[in-house]
Amino acid sequence: MSETNFDFDLIVIGAGYGGFDAAKHASENGLSVAIIESRDMGGTCVNRGCVPSKALLAASGKVRELADAEHLSAFGIHAAPVRFERKKIAEHATNLVANIRSNLTKTLERAGVEILRGIGRFEGPQRIGLREANGVDRMVTAKDVIIATGSEPFVPPGIETDGRTVFTSDEAVNLEWLPRWIAIIGSGYIGLEFADVYTALGCEVTLIEALERVMPTFDPDIAKIAGRNLIQGRDIDAKSGVLASKVLPGCPVRIELSDMKTRDLIEELEVDAVLVATGRVPSSSGLNLESLGVKTNRGYIPIDDEMRVLVDGKPLPHLWAVGDVTGKLMLAHTAAAQGTVAVDNLLGKNRKIDYRSIPAATFTHPEISSVGLSEIEAKELAEKNKFELGIVRSYFKANSKALAELDSDGLMKLLFRKDNGEVLGAHIYGLHAADLIQEVANALARRLSVDDLAKEVHTHPTLSEVVEVAYKQASIQLQKPSKV
Numbered sequence: 001m002s003e004t005n006f007d008f009d010l011i012v013i014g015a016g017y018g019g020f021d022a023a024k025h026a027s028e029n030g031l032s033v034a035i036i037e038s039r040d041m042g043g044t045c046v047n048r049g050c051v052p053s054k055a056l057l058a059a060s061g062k063v064r065e066l067a068d069a070e071h072l073s074a075f076g077i078h079a080a081p082v083r084f085e086r087k088k089i090a091e092h093a094t095n096l097v098a099n100i101r102s103n104l105t106k107t108l109e110r111a112g113v114e115i116l117r118g119i120g121r122f123e124g125p126q127r128i129g130l131r132e133a134n135g136v137d138r139m140v141t142a143k144d145v146i147i148a149t150g151s152e153p154f155v156p157p158g159i160e161t162d163g164r165t166v167f168t169s170d171e172a173v174n175l176e177w178l179p180r181w182i183a184i185i186g187s188g189y190i191g192l193e194f195a196d197v198y199t200a201l202g203c204e205v206t207l208i209e210a211l212e213r214v215m216p217t218f219d220p221d222i223a224k225i226a227g228r229n230l231i232q233g234r235d236i237d238a239k240s241g242v243l244a245s246k247v248l249p250g251c252p253v254r255i256e257l258s259d260m261k262t263r264d265l266i267e268e269l270e271v272d273a274v275l276v277a278t279g280r281v282p283s284s285s286g287l288n289l290e291s292l293g294v295k296t297n298r299g300y301i302p303i304d305d306e307m308r309v310l311v312d313g314k315p316l317p318h319l320w321a322v323g324d325v326t327g328k329l330m331l332a333h334t335a336a337a338q339g340t341v342a343v344d345n346l347l348g349k350n351r352k353i354d355y356r357s358i359p360a361a362t363f364t365h366p367e368i369s370s371v372g373l374s375e376i377e378a379k380e381l382a383e384k385n386k387f388e389l390g391i392v393r394s395y396f397k398a399n400s401k402a403l404a405e406l407d408s409d410g411l412m413k414l415l416f417r418k419d420n421g422e423v424l425g426a427h428i429y430g431l432h433a434a435d436l437i438q439e440v441a442n443a444l445a446r447r448l449s450v451d452d453l454a455k456e457v458h459t460h461p462t463l464s465e466v467v468e469v470a471y472k473q474a475s476i477q478l479q480k481p482s483k484v
């Protein structure tokens with residue numbers, strides 16, 4: 001029981017990564033905490049996102065590796081034709097989900113967090129209505145409330161889903177069947193990861209992208225080299241500038257494709273299945289936020305850098321929001337970081353979040369990763385703040401470890417200030433890019449200079465030397481102070 005007249009010091013709505021980290025951190029700091037969850041403990045990441053998708057990628061990645069006779073024979077290895085069981089691969093993912101969900105739930109229980117099952121909504125600033133699955137409705141109160149209700153898949157108008165032949169990532173992670181021919185709508189990270197899984201398991205993929213180029217959210221140079229491998233090099237037919245204007249589930253699934261600009265019908269396809277990977281929308285509509293005066297932006301809850309919910313630009317006391325529902329870098333580790341920052345602030349610790357240093361990764365084979373500014377953003381900043389932008393490229397082809405693996409198609413692009421050497425951003429495609437980016441993210445968080453970073457010794461032979469080479473090249477380009 002809280003020391004005040006409230007039932008709890010803190011109520012967290014939503015037990016995804018954002019809510020989990022917030023609740024655990026608050027409880028560890030002595031607060032009485034309840035967490036409300038309407039669906040599965042662990043939210044999107046554990047049940048329908050990071051965890052099952054990475055399990056599928058791990059298994060299908062092994063199939064890809066063993067089936068690549070040309071690559072293996074270059075090592076002098078000749079394997080028998082690879083066989084796999086779809087059901088066992090799917091079970092690997094569901095077992096992992098169950099395991100991680102159970103561990104996470106136990107962790108919260110051990111930390112003393114009270115888990116309340118049901119749908120939460122606001123009945124006042126510090127008052128939450130809880131509708132339980134059996135229809136019982138009750139009120140719980142807390143001094144502070146953190147909204148961590150996350151997001152759900154966005155299905156554009158014209159597309160009808162049935163969960164079996166036309167589905168989103170929510171169902172794709174179950175890998176219930178392997179369509180011979182699947183169309184994937186959207187070439188963001190979710191579309192690319194599933195294209196990686198499906199092609200490894202022998203499916204033919206048509207990738208449909210509405211914007212002008214495939215992989216529009218990635219650095220153009222990285223997209224070019226990655227696309228050469230991950231799309232052109234595989235059984236994928238990629239179409240860009242094309243809108244899937246109508247999709248009707250069934251056997252076959254019928255798709256109407258229109259020109260994105262003119263909206264004229266250009267092609268009709270009949271495929272076995274469609275995965276809709278067209279982004280995600282915030283889950284905030286049922287929260288009754290209007291009653292608090294909170295105006296969302298297309299469903300996203302406005303917050304300041306301390307995670308306080310804003311009304312007309314001003315923070316509302318005792319109300320916080322974290323994770324996908326805030327629309328900032330919609331990733332599990334962002335949600336978790338925001339969760340602990342919100343709790344530290346409600347404990348009076350005055351913390352902010354540095355979004356620029358949060359890395360992102362796509363777990364294709366090989367991986368893609370990035371941190372910090374894009375080249376366009378860095379150029380704009382350079383113009384505004386009147387400094388010269390430095391750009392260097394470091395190639396995996398020159399890396400002994402990548403060469404030993406016979407997997408040396410890869411590129412790292414580093415963006416930095418030429419006047420003081422500050423790292424502004426990095427974009428990587430290549431073996432273990434998701435691990436490599438962390439080193440740059442840590443440097444970026446500390447606003448370190450490439451001059452200092454270039455002096456740090458890296459293990460040989462490792463892929464981390466790709467990053468070392470980039471730092472060294474960049475440090476040579478630094479503007480030397482003119483001699484007087």
Ligand SMILES: Cc1cc2nc3c(=O)[nH]c(=O)nc-3n(C[C@H](O)[C@H](O)[C@H](O)COP(=O)(O)OP(=O)(O)OC[C@H]3O[C@@H](n4cnc5c(N)ncnc54)[C@H](O)[C@@H]3O)c2cc1C
Pocket residue numbers: 013014015016017018019036037038039040041042043044045046048049050051053054118119120121148149150151169190283286287322323324325330331332333334335363
């Ligand atoms: C296929 C896929 C792969 C992904 N891979 C990665 C990855 O590799 N790395 C990464 O960092 N991110 C990944 N993500 C993104 C990541 O899953 C999300 O960014 C993360 O889950 C957001 O966490 P969250 O806590 O904000 O919300 P969520 O995880 O969405 O959790 C919100 C929770 O709130 C509950 N809820 C909602 N409304 C209410 C209510 N009114 N009352 C009670 N409970 C409610 C929901 O049931 C849900 O459990 C992936 C996502 C997908 C879909």
